Amino acid sequence: MALADTNSVITDRAASAGLRRRRYAADLRLRIYGIAAITVAIGMLAVLLGTLIVGGAQAFVQTHIRVTFPVSAEWVKADDPAAGNWRNVVRDGLAQVFPDLSAAEQREVVKVLTNNAQFFVRDAVLANPSVIGSTITLDIPAADPYDQLNKGVITRDTAEENRRLNDQEIQWFDTLVERGLVSKPFNWGLIFNSNSRFPELAGLKGAIVGSFYALLVCFLVSFPIGIGAAVYLEEFAPKNRWTALIEVNINNLAAVPSIIFGLLGLALLIQTFGLPRSAPIVGGLVLALMTLPTIIIVTRNALKSVPPSIREAAFGMGASKHQMIMHHVLPLALPGILTGTIIGLAHALGETAPLLLIGMNAFITSEPGGVMDAATALPTQIYIWADSPERGFVARTSAGILVLLAFLIIMNGVAIFLRQRLERRW
């Protein structure tokens, strides 16, 4: 073979210059595919977050209407104000704004305010009984259609028959605007109210508290058990078929669909053990079983990363194996364990399907008082709202999602902070 024949090599190379151009074209193509793929992924995320922010922003403000209610002694008795006829008080309040309406129109104009306006007035008067016989001025949330009108979701250009508000109603609202009675403050109710049938009043408090209880149970159960299991498997377990089975089992459990855990909760915890339906304790236990494999896996990795020199040093001082682990290995591995646990909990916070099956999607208008009370959770609340027909709930759903994402970002932020601040590199 005449490799020494340099000439033939050179001509080959000259001829292959064209080939090389084609090869670079192929290289460029692959690069472009990659950029395209990343662009699609990032673009989708941008569209997703964009629609949520645009759609949800509205729900962070709420139209309020300032009305001065005459609390006449005729409707409200000073000795038993709670039993007063508050519906009439509300009607009188609006009648002062719109003095010359027929009785039928008066019944309609009341609907500018939320359906529960009477309770707002009642609670305000009960808190300050001295106003009985005089007047009280309150900012009352507007009913959903008027709120939507104020936010421009319901437009005036739409034909009257296709609108949820007729011309008369829009005119009433415009009157209120002209008199400067309409305001649009930040919607604290979104976070501090519980769920309601009326979008203008519906809030996330019950769901946040429910999620908190469920996560608390989840943490209290899965954290100690997860660490215990990881310590046993990593430090004590003999390498035999039994521990191999446990290991395979944990890896598989991490990939079992979440809805299966919901079935487990329904059949075992609710039907067999008789725990209450819709309760955060059941949700928490189900989430704990789901989070357990994650915690075991991260804990084992954290334990593995503690260098053997530390262990040998502890043994060298005459520490028992338990003391070596409790005094040296676990404290050193703790930041890693915490980071993984928080990420696992953040994942559990967003989990929806198993909570649906155990009934944490009930309609509940007050926050749960404990882990045994019926409750909803943030993701199930979002699901309920997404399923609700009222227009106002669309924005609330987006807003609810933004609140959920905010919680997730905070949790992941804490995890990243822990990882960067506390985790030691060996």
Added chain:
Amino acid sequence: MNVMQQATTSPIEIRTPKMPAMEGRAVSVFYGQKQALYDVSLAIERNQVTSLIGPSGCGKSTFLRCLNRMNDTIDICRVTGEIRLDDEDIYNRDIDVVELRARVGMVFQKPNPFPKSIYENVAYGPRIHGLTRSKIELDEIVTSSLRRAGLFDEVKDRLNEPGTGLSGGQQQRLCIARAIATRPEVLLMDEPCSALDPIATAVIEELIDELRENFTIVIVTHSMQQAARVSQKTAFFHLGKLIEEGHTSDLFTNPKNKQTQDYITGRIG
């Protein structure tokens, strides 16, 4: 277009007998803030074996990896100075790395056959560079390369078996066969025997001596005996600097520099 030009003009240069195959001029290498090589100038003579020696971390491998720009694969690496191949700076922006590496092949410290058959391993280079037009030609390149690498007789019956199934020494010779199958002008070897046993090392050393006939070879080694056995020219590196270079026999018998003397007599390193 530049690539074409360079390819057509190179034969004239190649025939100029006195010119070294490659030449580094004031080469410095930085890994981020850290400088790994200081102003190294070294000529690589045609059809000779040049060995780079020195204690570990002295920059000899770094210099070697500059010669076919393998340092490009490390993000934070920066090279200054010139390295000439046929009187053209290989760090010139117009230079095509792919073509450069076809001309300057490399064999690594640890045998790294692809997880493919022996045949496919050797055929990989000729295929991607379009060196052959037919299966027969390809067969011929594969056979001749394996033969040159002294491996053909051992593997001729199992060309379709995975290259990873060979012994360490065989794997390294497969990697050499793979490297010479693209018909490079220069062959870089980064401690090619460090992962091998003495017998396999002897085979490779013998092979290097034979290959010198057709290729210019640069070898990094930390074994001074090996440098003495296989090379005609030796360069001694220490702490990122080129301390001394010269004919191998001169350098080993009569080192001019104190550090070189200390190293070859075993006082540093």
Added chain:
Amino acid sequence: MFGYLILTILVFTLVAYFVGQTAGRSFALADRQTHSLPGYHGAFVAVWVGIPALVLALLWVALQQPVIDRLVIGSLPGALTSGATPAQLSLILSEIKNVAAGQIFAEPSPDVKAAADLYVRWQDIARWAMFAAAVALMLLALVIARSKLAPRFRARTGVERFITGMIIFCSVVAILTTVGIIASLVYESLEFFRRVPLHEFVFGTRWEPQMAIREDQVAGAGAFGVIPVFTGTLLIASIAMLVAVPIGLFTAIYLVEYANENVRRVVKPVLEVLAGIPSVVYGFFAVLTVAPAVRAAGGAIGIVMSPNSALVAGGVMGIMIIPFISSLSDDALKAVPRTMRDGSLAMGATRAETMIKVLLPAAIPGIMGGVLLGLSRAIGETMIVVMAAGLIATLTFNPLDSVTTVTVQIVTMLVGDTAFDSPKTLAAFALGLMLFLVTLTLNVIALRIVQKFREQYD
């Protein structure tokens, strides 16, 4: 009551700890040759006092209700109970409990009233008995454990043995979870297959679970053929994989081979965000944004599609799975030794050639494992399909049609108040069992492949 008992146990345990610790201290003062530190003596006694009492209390609470129920039923006059079905019995029982709790709607019969009184009395007795038993047990344990303490007594070993036992139990919890899943799924499914034959379930091509719960309801006869549900699941999962695999794989290729550190520093967190978004959010996104957009796009080119087409559900699910595929492919590509990549580049291969001809073939097993895990995810994914896919099981492979999935059916059958033993709810468990088996098989194969792949380069 139970809360007080737990509190009492805690107090006793604390006392026991101090008793043991004091004893340990006295040993240490008297004699320097003690085996364990005083704290271990304390912990030893505390464990012996607290744990048995805790176990007793939990068992008692678990068993008290059924025992009392049986006693109450037994006390009822024969006229009421003879020949009553279990359902009727449980009705009577809940009436008794209502009366006992003071929720009286109509004047109860004297028998029920008597039984209710009995029920209240027994509950009282049971509570006090539990309290007494627990306290007695703890006192006994305190005395015994304390008597064991001695200067050379190996309290530390005892405590450590207890801890070892506890952590063994912890690691068994994972096994128990799997056993619990299988047991509950199989138990309910067997119940289902007693009513609907297995072959009808596996081979049936009609899925119409809206059967009458009562005799007088108008509804379909109820057909439980799983094939259309299963094909629907596969259709949506395949669409998801068609979206996720190329995008995820090309993303990984770009990140591994082309991207510089800055690009990676931006893209990786973005992918993590994409992976961290809960699926209910993707479901809402599918319904609110993607479905109308896709329908409008289809309408513009004259394609009529169903409002909850498989395309939308599958597409959005695919987006959700992209980060999963890309990160596993990334890992697989990175696991290929660097020398392999250097070897190819040193021969003058372009980056694309190195990737396609060397790295990708070497990483294929790892990537395949990732794809299978992704598929298993797509099959088990619930919220996106519950919100964006259909309810009616249609046997079709047209991505523009509406199909339903296993998970959708499980949710619709079990959400809301349903009698627990109707074929409809039991069918959900049969579907659950099928889902579990399919995903388990995929997971086992995938994990096995990935593990083999990792071993190859370790």
